[in-house]
Amino acid sequence: MAKKRKANKKDNKAEKKGQKLRKSKKAVRSTGLDDKYAYGSFDFDEYGKEAFSRDGYEYRGHDTGDSRRDKKLDLKRDRMRREADTSRITPRNRTRLVVGFGFILFLMALLIFRMGYWQIVRADELRTMAASMQKVDTEIDPERGTIYDSKMNVLAEAVTEYELYGYTQYLYKDTDISLREKLATVRKLASITGLDEGTIRQKLSEEGDNLVLLADGLTRDQVEKAEEAFGSLVSVKTKAARYYPNDAFAAQVLGGVSADNVGRSGLEYEYNSVLAGVKGRTVRTTDRDGNTVSGSRTKYYEPKDGNSIVTTIDSVIQSFVESALETGMKKTGASQITCIVTNPKTGDILAMATTPEYDPNNSSEPYSKKEKEKFKKMTPEEQTEYLSRMWTIDAVSTIYEPGSTFKLITAAAALESASANSKSRYYCNGSIHVGNYNLRCLGVHGKQSLKEAVGNSCNPALAQVALDTGADDLYNCIDMFGFNDKTGIDLPGETNSIVKSPEGMGDVDLATTGYGQGIAVTPIQILCAVNSFGNDGVLMKPKLVKRIIDSEGKTVRTIEDTEVRRVVSSETAEKMRDIMEYYVADSGSGDQAYVPGYRVGGKTGTANLVEGGRYAKNATNTSFVAMAPMDDPQISMIVIVYRPTKVQYGNFTAGPIVKEIMEKSLQYLGVERQYTKSEAKEVKKSQVEVPDVTGIDSSDAIKKLERLELNYKISPEPEDGKTENFVVLDQNPKEGTKVDKGSVVYIYSE
């Protein structure tokens, strides 16, 4: 609720700023004043200050990495060989070197002589020429397109900022300007710009350039007043800026632009050519003071505004996600949490977020107060590292060891290749012996079906499933699910996974792959693969943009849903949905994501991080991939909690986050709760009927409510926290309403 209020306030603020500036920009356009107001761009964006590795990914998890190391070694050997070749100096190439070097020296001497000639000998002549007349070629910025959410709420928009310059010689410095005139000028400029008189006086009397910047960040109104008062003695410049009205909302996905308004990360980068538009130009001839020479022609080429993009992001679900992640950070003590929410049937990304988050209007520091304090105490190196992590779109740019969530893929491969069916049984006595290794389980699970094995997240059973399926079939299925390809999502920086190939895959590799160890994938890959179970076995390509519209709002292009391929049969998909639902509802392993009335399914994973080439003892990343309702999936998600410190295991770190997002989103999407008989009983047990407490003394009313395990709130809230007794005039909810125990009943004193 508080978050929502905050968001509204932000909206209003943004709206005011946006509207004002948008309006004024339009006004400039229509009066044809563009050439005067248009100017190049200025450095206003903090973004540009930090190096940002877009393609850099961070690998967290168990690294096999042999092929990469080999490639590196090859490159190194190559380079050494080349160096060895060139360092051998024979008499023949010595002559060549001497001749070559001599020629370069000669060229440089010639160049220096020529520069000297223009700069010293003919300098005066050139200066006079330049002063009397110059061609001015001014670029006119087009308006960068808007980024909308799926309901046409603005997520990023173009704004124009105004700067006021003054010709100090004619405004102030000339000896024939009287003191009274000077005072009047200072006073007027101060009142227009809102700066104090001292500042204005100092700027006007500064030594050096005639043309100085008096004030920036002004409105169109302000600069117009200045022009009315001072005519051509002042000059106005505009710069196109980018404004993100919701602060830190969906920051990584939106990305940001550089100082000259070019997209440099996220959707701003991916869709730069769509959003940017085409620059216009005016070419005119002016004298030394910048006045257009009479009789000369001004050529004007109109800019073409950028198109806008309509994303698949649903701001309501995105805000559910962001608030759940914030709570999750506090409860788990994690270093980072990432979440993607999709529609499994279309591949639409409904929400995508990573905390800690940042405000793209000021991307050089984290957004939250707590993280900001942490950030300030870091060394410059740590800050750089922190920022690049913060800007990274973790959902597509990071690979991690999926651990047990991958058991779903193994189970599907087994069902699809018929190496397992509903009659298959697996036995777990706490470990399984494969090759020379003893692969251990977290428990002793005894005899289990495939469903129970996934439900218990039993490593030996899934190792057996993988061995029964065989390297070729398992690998083929992994390939079909898209783990060897990028998903092709419309975001920059999607990285490659690490999957072992079946050639030379030994039994140990096969068994451990079966329970998700020794491979590394991106969060979006796992989610898309699991989504196919919710889409009748068909893999969909994920997407973030569904429509491109022009500046008039007309649709230029519609981006259709894209089927990649059928991965498993309809029957296997159904069986997998059943296994996922069993995991959350019945196995006890995923119960933290259970929402009464909604058929939630899922699977957790916990993987130890690799530090210094070994599995770290207490550093894990934990995850939960989930979907609901399992009879007709509307929504799916993955939540990854990195380095939780307060609780461990996906069920307890990510489970509550999944539950919160799932429950709110399904309600918001209008999915009705359907209670099972036992759920209905539970719900009934936990509910009470609100009694009538009106017309009685407040202390009696409170006693009545407390007996029924109901909370109360007095309205209006007593100022000092203490209340005199009063007669209850009204109540909310009304008598007879069924509510959960612990609900709040408002009692009104007036």
Ligand SMILES: [Zn+2]
């Ligand atoms: Zn087991």
